Every structure is written in structure tokens, then in C-alpha cells.
Amino acid sequence: MARKRSTSKPTTAKRASAPTVRRTIKPSTLLDTRIVYSGDxxxxxxxxxxxxxxxIYIDPPFNSNRNYEVFWGETKEKRAFEDRHASTAAYIDYMRPRCVELSRxxxxxxxxxxxxxxxxxxxVKVMLDQIFGENSFQNEIIWKRTGAHNDPRRYGANVDSIFFYTGGGSHTWNPIYxxxxDKYIARFRNVDPDGRRWTDDNLTAKGLSGGGYDYEYKGxxxxxxxxxxxxxxxxxEDKLHFTGKGGIRIKRYLDENKGVPLQALWDDISPINSQAHEALGYPTQKPLALLDRIIKASSNPNDIVLDGFCGCGTALVAAQNLDRQWIGIDISPTACRVMAKRLQDVCKIREDExxxxxxxxxxxxxxxWTEENLRKLPPFEFENWAVISLGGIPNKTQVGDMGIDGRIFPVTATPKKVGTAKGETPAFEQFLDHWYPIQVKQKNKVGRPDxxxxxxxxxxxxxxxxxxxxxxxxxxxLREIDAFFRKSGKVIIPLTVREILDEQIAQKLV
Ligand SMILES: C[S@@+](CC[C@H](N)C(=O)[O-])C[C@H]1O[C@@H](n2cnc3c(N)ncnc32)[C@H](O)[C@@H]1O
Structure with missing residues (x-):
């Protein structure tokens, strides 16, 4: 498929002639960067x-039953998504126009x-060949995603594919070694007086096509x-090794060896385990090391990196850390909020107009975030929006939530004792036990039964x-909330979406 030239006017893009008052270097006068867009x-x-x-790096939801497309647990939205991509053809039909735009x-x-x-x-490969052109295909990278996969009656499917295409011109390429x-390194068994390790290599041209230089050197x-x-x-330069048998060979030093050029089989980047420092708890989160490698190989500082399905923002964090410009897009407002928090926490940059x-x-x-749009959000997204807006932590699973959609851990809830004397609950656990439940209902009017x-x-x-x-x-x-307080001394604070949008909730949260 030929590359489409856009006829649409770039709305977020600035015209080249527009005066710019920015102080820092911009990678392009046509484009704003360091933006997360929420939307398709x-x-x-x-x-x-x-x-x-x-x-561009993308890691879109797969046509798989592994439910990659949502962030947390079992939801109706997830099932709806599975139905939509019930067949591979439907998945490709969904991805094709998006990849055409990405190629543009x-x-x-x-x-x-x-x-x-x-x-x-x-x-996907066939589709990408059609969009980018077969000649633009460079590699299929095989990433060993997990150590071992126990798949009954077949070989464990423990690898992902990453298709690498280029734009048709001379592409940016920074080789990685x-x-x-150990077996190769062990060959450098000779050591110079200054401690440098070396092995020797042939200097004669015998057997090589294209001839050589016929002369006598030191006999x-x-x-x-x-x-x-x-x-x-x-x-x-003391780089010749005169063998005992009257031969001459060249010394190859270990410290001059760049290593092996990176091949297409990547088995040296581990998946994120739940204990990893960078783990945010999403099943789809990719390791930063994977994105670091891709970004280093295929871009230079200040280049623009785009992730059109950016999830919890791994590509954006890697790009920011490597001094690249970046643009992220995700259809899930929850994902956008999560990645904004991650960029602030990890990269120490502020979300600030x-x-x-x-x-x-x-x-x-x-x-x-308008009342009208919030009414239309899928329930899962609505709950996340409400909980995150209150500064709470949403429940990871919707099943078995026992009527709690999220928890607020108040800042005032610092434990009294920090010590861990025998029989005392450790400080962190005391802190974890101090929380308030949040219940969210996407209803016009919540009634007494709720x-x-x-x-x-x-x-x-x-x-x-x-x-x-x-x-x-x-x-x-509201009457029931009052009665409950009088009866039990327990406080239920009813908040409306309007109050949250108007940011009138701060006092009620204390
Ligand atoms: C597999 S996750 C990406 C994970 C990401 N690589 C990371 O490391 O965090 C796929 C993401 O694509 C998003 N998504 C699905 N359809 C989309 C669309 N049409 N446009 C933008 N984002 C979409 C989902 O919300 C999800 O967050």
C-alpha cells in the first residue's frame, strides 16, 4: 500500500512560520513534544x-486471550475487547489504518x-510489508520474554517478535555491541607486562582471495x-607476536574488542518480575532495558520518539532518560494518568502547562474530564478516574473486590511506633492498615440500597x-448516611462528580 499523504490540517502541530518563544531547542518547529495524548x-x-x-515503537493489544488490553484484572471492557478482536482478521483490520498513519x-x-x-x-508481518514495503523490513527481533513456558503438548511459547522497519531513506543506526x-574471552590468554590481555591472529594472506603482499620481514x-x-x-607499536617457529602473527587485545554486534535474538533482557524496581503491576509492562536498547540503536539525542499504544509509558520514560523528545498516545485515560505519575516519579519532570x-x-x-464524557466512560475507567482523582489506589481486580473500588491511605496515617520490637506490628504494616474505602457508582442518583x-x-x-x-x-x-453516623459513629462522605471536577473535595478528604 502506498504511503498516504495527509490532507488533514495539523491541529496540534504548529506551522513552520509561527513565531516561537520557547527557550529550549525544539526538535521540530512543526511539532510539539513531551505530550501524552489520551485517545485513539x-x-x-x-x-x-x-x-x-x-x-516509532508500538506494543498494541494482541489478538490473544491473555487480555493485554486492559490494565487491571477481569472487567467487562476486557471481554468486549476480546469479542471485537475475535478473529485475527478483525485484529489486522483494526491495526491496519493505525499502522498506515504511523508510516505516514x-x-x-x-x-x-x-x-x-x-x-x-x-x-502482522504481511500487513507491515504492504504498508512500509518489503524492502523496508530490516529484522524480526526475537525477544525471550520468559525463562520457560509450560505449554502442554507443544514447545513452550516464551518469545515475542519485534518487527523492525525503516522509513525508506538512510536510517539512523547506532550499532550496539x-x-x-566466556569461551571466546578465554582465548585471550596472553598478558603483556602492563596487564593487557591478548590473543594472536593470522597475518598471512595464504588461502585468501585477492592476493596479498609478498616480502620478507625480520627473516x-x-x-x-x-x-x-x-x-x-x-x-x-609492539603489536606483532613472533612465534617460536619463525612465524609472525598480530596481537588482538581484549580491551580493543568492542564485543559482538547485537544479533536479532535477544535473550539477555529479563521480563519485569513483580519485585522489580520498575514494576508498576501491569501485565503488559515492558522492561525499560528493552526500550533503552531500541531507542539507543535507532535514534539520537533530541530525536522524536513516538509510542502510539504507550500503556504505562515505558517508551516515554526511556526516551526522556536518554534525552530524546517524545509523544505518547493511549486510548485509556487511566493509562494516561498512570504514565503521567510515572514520568513525574521516575524522570522527575513535572506535569505543568x-x-x-x-x-x-x-x-x-x-x-x-467533563461530566458528560465521564458518564460515557466504561465503568472500569470511570472507577479508576474517581479513585485516582481522590488520590486513592484503585483495586487491581474487579472480581472479589468485596464492594471496595479503591483505598485512600491518608498522609496523616503515619504509624506511632517505628520500631519492630518483638510482637509489635512493623511500621509499614501499621501504615498499610490505615486506609479508607472508596465506593464508586456511575449512577445519576445513588439510592439507599447502595x-x-x-x-x-x-x-x-x-x-x-x-x-x-x-x-x-x-x-x-443522604438520610441513611446521617443515621449510620448517629448509630455507629462511622462517617460516609458522599462526593459528586461535579465536586471532584470543581476541585472542591480537598477539605472533605481530610
Ligand atoms: C500492551 S499495552 C502497552 C504496554 C506498554 N508497552 C508498556 O510497557 O507499558 C497496550 C496499550 O494500548 C492501548 N490501546 C489500545 N487500543 C488503542 C488505540 N486504538 N489507540 C491508543 N492506545 C490504544 C491500551 O489502552 C494499552 O494501554
């Missing part, structure tokens, strides 16, 4: 100009990486690989305070 990448990409991005925004000198697995990889194996006549001037220079305008910081655009069941949760969990979020409450519901 198909729509967001349509707003970008042609040929503006240096490197890629520079001729740019590179494109598509991360997938065996479920659809063969179909990895250390030789040894042969057909040599180098002219006599080079031989003399090597000798002066003014800072961003002055060339630092970053911004998140397109979050559907409050009754939240009261049961608070009694069961022995909590003194809890938060309820909804669009509104019936009079009966």
Missing part, C-alpha cells in the same frame, strides 16, 4: 504532519518497531595481508471513614 491513536496521529517522527508520520530516515507475539505475528561469551618470507609499511608500524511552555515539564491532553451495602462493607472492614462517589444522591441515601 488513529485520531491523534491524523493531527500530526507527514514525516515528522524519528522513531515516520521520517524517511526513521525506524518503526512493532512488538507482538505468535498469536498474530505472521499476519554485547560482551563476548620471515610470506604472502602477507598488509604492506611492509603497516608491518613496520605494527612492530613499532507553564513549565512545558518554557521547554521543560510535560502535559497530558484530551482527557475526557448506601446500605457500603455500610456493610465499612462494618465488615471496621473502617471509621469511607468515601462514596457518584453523580448525585437521593434524599433517602
Amino acid at each position: 491513536c488513529l485520531d491523534q496521529l491524523a493531527k500530526l504532519p507527514d514525516g515528522c517522527v524519528d522513531l 508520520v515516520l521520517k524517511k530516515t526513521g525506524s518503526f518497531y512493532y512488538h507482538c507475539d505468535w498469536h498474530a505475528s505472521h499476519y 554485547v560482551p563476548h561469551n 620471515c618470507r610470506s604472502l602477507w595481508r598488509c604492506p611492509i609499511e603497516t608491518m613496520r608500524r605494527l612492530d613499532a 507553564d513549565l512545558w511552555r518554557s521547554g521543560r515539564g510535560f502535559v497530558v491532553r484530551g482527557l475526557p 448506601i446500605d451495602s457500603f455500610e456493610a462493607v465499612m462494618t465488615r472492614e471496621d473502617r471509621v471513614k469511607g468515601f462514596f462517589v457518584s453523580f448525585d444522591y437521593t434524599r433517602d441515601a
